[in-house]
Amino acid sequence: MIQQRKKYLPNFTVTVSLTIALFIIGLCGLLTIMGRKLSEVVKQNIEVQVYLEKGLTPGESDAIRKAIAAKPYVAKRNGQPQVSFMSKEAAADKFIKDTGENFRNFLGDNPLRDAMFVKVSEDYFSEAGLKQIKADLEKVDGVFEATYVENFVEEVNKNLAKIYLVLSVFVALLLIIIVVLVNNTIKLALYSQRFTIRSMQLVGATNGFIRRPFLYRGIVQGLLSAVFACVFLGVIIKLAFQYVEGINLLLGDWNKLATLAGVLALFGMVVGFLSTFQSVERYLRSSVERLY
CATH class of the missing domain: 3.30.70.3040 (Alpha-Beta Plaits)
Known part of the structure; x- marks a missing residue:
């Protein structure tokens, strides 16, 4: 029982870390969608x-x-x-x-x-x-x-430009931090399986054969994390509809929300794939001394 827990704990940690990362990215995406919708509403009512x-x-x-x-x-x-x-x-x-x-x-x-x-x-x-x-x-x-209300348009454009700039910088920094953290988490998760990789090499398995199950698991973990993140975002949106009056005007574009969910799924799978690939490559090229 203890061994099984140790086996699944790294994978659980990767999934949780990636879910939190994707959830934060999704929140930034929601703010961006709301900002653009607010801009459209303002323009439509000028x-x-x-x-x-x-x-x-x-x-x-x-x-x-x-x-x-x-x-x-x-x-x-x-x-x-x-x-x-x-x-x-x-x-x-x-x-x-x-x-x-x-x-x-x-x-x-x-x-x-x-x-x-x-x-x-x-x-x-x-x-x-x-x-x-x-x-x-x-x-x-x-x-x-x-x-007409003079200078109103200029103020709206300036404020929207500032909001988009701050969000863009924040998302860019967040993406860098998230990729580094998830990459390190996946490295730690694969650390416990470094001897399994070496054993597969010793029995003649090709690098492609060794990589395949790990990469598949990385993609599945990324997709599963995106699903969890979208579920949490859905809960946030539902609560907003219930308690924030008029929020439906800013979050009523379901096509954009579906696009955001698709982007999160794609990003999760890409991060899971690339981080896993990099970590597996590291152990495939490591000498026996470095494994210890």
């Missing part, structure tokens, strides 16, 4: 407010809406231009509801204007692009003014 001249008829307002919808920078969803209209009455009702103050009582009039909200295509997600859109919209007959 809009320009277009305020119309007063005294326009419904027909004139509709003509302006069609003219704006035909612009190349207007975002489309399911083939429909994302241009919405809000009358000044609806805007006043919304303002009163949000603030609880009825300005009509002391002004006696509604100073607001009919407005259109234009969602901008991601291709124009820049400060310069929005300035050009603002200038172009203000040239449309019947448009009083076009506005």
Whole structure:
């Protein structure tokens, strides 16, 4: 019983070490997916407010809406231009509801204007692009003014660039550390079998024949570790869906999550294969004195 435990303990240690490593890499991958999705959500909700001249008829307002919808920078969803209209009455009702103050009582009039909200295509997600859109919209007959939140786009782009840079550096350092640690763990696991390798050489087994079972086990360990890591990540995602409101908007792309799982599986098998190959080669070329 004790001998069997000693036999399987190194393999268990390798699997646990690789599982933890892949789990941490998977968390970094999830953060990257969430960051990219957040960027897409922000870009999809960038809009320009277009305020119309007063005294326009419904027909004139509709003509302006069609003219704006035909612009190349207007975002489309399911083939429909994302241009919405809000009358000044609806805007006043919304303002009163949000603030609880009825300005009509002391002004006696509604100073607001009919407005259109234009969602901008991601291709124009820049400060310069929005300035050009603002200038172009203000040239449309019947448009009083076009506005947007200035400097917001630049701040978003700068912050996203910083986040991606920090994540990239962290993942790169993590990969180096993980490869070194897993490689050393596999070396220690094979250390107990160095005499088995030497015995196989003495009976005439070729190096390829000796390597084959070890490499197969390394690949299986890598794949098994990736499965465990994906299970733990799945638990994290499930808990996030339950307790973090709106997280489904950032983690709802199952194709990317499936790709992440595939990358973890491939990485686990590659690390398991290469580390095992390197360790086996070391013992295949070692002299009898070095085995002791």
